[in-house]
Amino acid sequence: MVESPTATTEAIGPAGPPTTVPVRPAGPTPQLPRRIGGIRRTDILALLGALAGGLTTTGVLWTQLGPFTGLLGYVVVSWVLFVVYYALLTGFDEAGPIVRSRIASLVVHSIGVVLLSAVAFVIGYTVWHGFGAMIHLNFFTQDLRSTGPLDPLTKGGVLHAMVGTLVEVGIALAVAVPLAFLAAVFLHEIPGRFSRFVRTVVEAMTALPDILAGLFIYATLILIFGLDLSGLAAACALAVTILPIIIRATDVVFRLVPGSLKEASYALGASQWRTVLHVLLPTARSGLATAVILGAARAIGETSPVLLTAGATGYLNFDPTQGPMMSLPLLAYTQVQSPQPAEVARGFGAAAALLLLVILLFTIARAIGGRTAGDLSRRQQRRRAAQSMRDANRYQRSHATDAGPANVPSHQKEADR
């Protein structure tokens, strides 16, 4: 890409015209900066005019002229006319490429808004319908052991499902997270043919449909080894589901750790495991937290593995090894199949509680690990600066006194703390 500089100098030749300094014209010139961006009044007027035109033309079509009905059709046709009018209006005073750019911008904006608002609507719909059940306090403090299908919402609740979700997800994370971290450290620290193979297998397993993980646990632990339908079996199925996901997320995070940090550690004479423990893991800490929390959010929301392995019950059960255990997504799934409005409302309540839990976890994940490794927030930067200032003072003091325990190598001390 870079042109050799000799070519251009030869083309001009050594004896070019003499260089002159431009003379500034006398007298003060008004320095008005040109506006090169921003929105003009015409743009806004064109947009509003096109919108009004689209809506009203379609309104006339719908109410006076054509055999058209339906809100969806009205919105779609108005939008199409809006785009056409906007193209015409901008076409009056702009050139072709600019008109095309405006149209593209309009289309991209509207589709982006459609997607965002569709999902916001899904969330809002669930929470709105779940609200009817969630405003009763008993929804959070009772289980469904003595609640019949015809009982009102003031009786019975989802305590057993919340406990079940927490127990199952807790066990699944306790199994999957240490194993996933160890495997990710292996993939990152000991490269070679074997680790490439393991990485390929892990990537393949992320494609495993979640219901197959449930079917696997159902066929092995439950049918062959005779375990009950229980929280433990469900936790195993969830662990199998989230293990490859966490490994992959962690592997990506490790790759973002700057190599210079690790090299610095090796250059100071640290061994490999010390480097992993004191450089790799702390640097990637926020990313690791994100990986765990995203795994947890996935495990909480999974329905299909739990459907096959946990069994459904209305009783509060703290023991994962014995008896069926309910969880929130499973409760939502089973309750809404009932024709009774109270049960459907309870199902929506469970789904809303689940959704709020996932949003809460996700917000925590963003707050902890929204940044990449080494990219610090201003507060963290201040804290680091204060820390290294303290260290510098400490070194100065120990050099000044120059006796006793101060002779311990400084990086060793750093590592010990």
Added chain:
Amino acid sequence: MSDLVTAPELPATGGVPQRKRDLVANPGAADRVFRSTARGGGLLVLVIMALVGTFLGYRALQALRKDGVHFVTTQDWNPDGGKFGIAAVIVGTILIALVAVAVAVPLSLAAALYISEYAPRGLRRLLISIIDLMAAIPSVVFGLWGAFFLQWRVISLSRWISDWFGWIPIFKVNGVTRHDPLATSTVYTSSTFIAGLVVALMVAPIACSIMREGFSQAPIGEREGAYALGATRWGMIRSVVLPFGRGAVIGGTMLGLGRALGETIAVVMIISPRFVIQPRILENGTSSVSSLIALRYGEASPFGISALMAAGLALFALTLVVNFAAASVVARSRSGAVSEV
């Protein structure tokens, strides 16, 4: 000529052989323990994964051996009667996934462009978070929304499509006459189309976040070059961002397809199972592999379980191919390369 070349004289060091220095570091005992622990962790993960794969394959083989080639061609699902196959369910799965992708790709492409190119800088981080959050929403929530809200709202759209485009075979609906105002609306419920719409909303965030990642890596030098040559914003996007992000677009689409193929609960809550190849996507009744497993595992005999596993394995093979194709497309694209300025 040759006598001019002289051999270098070895320094006379009294017969000490010149051994090459060993450049391999000797890791201490602690490091050896660390390395073997890490290797053990990797091995354990590999064993677990291999166990799942081989066990499913082994049990599935039982059913496959009995059924043979009929497994691919039979449409019915009755393992204990000896007549079962995945022809209907796999076609249903693929149709649902295709509808989902056809709806999700334009949505996610435009949303990704909006976030990476048009959205105000301050809003961008928030929008990225929202898209990632959308990818984490439990599928049962989407299922509830699809079954209780969308199902009944979308009937008029289905009817309109089948009235005007019924001459295209996939939009045909049996059992209703065209423009019949009294026609029953239940033929339009629980269809491939509705399930596909719901799954589309689930996979759009996943595809969108991969596409956005690719678009945002388009090199700043080439963007500014396009602007300097007088391109409008859309001209810049067409000539720099979209060609640069092509790999990400294809990869995101394929990953979305892989996710859509494996989706269970949202599909189960919407469709009404039917075990024939049903290419009319607007009509009631379809089927998918994962919903088959979710509906039939409970009453299945041991042989029925292995038949279900064979079906699941066929689905796994399909998603595996799609995912690896996606990964290789994304890896081969230019994303991550920097331009020389």
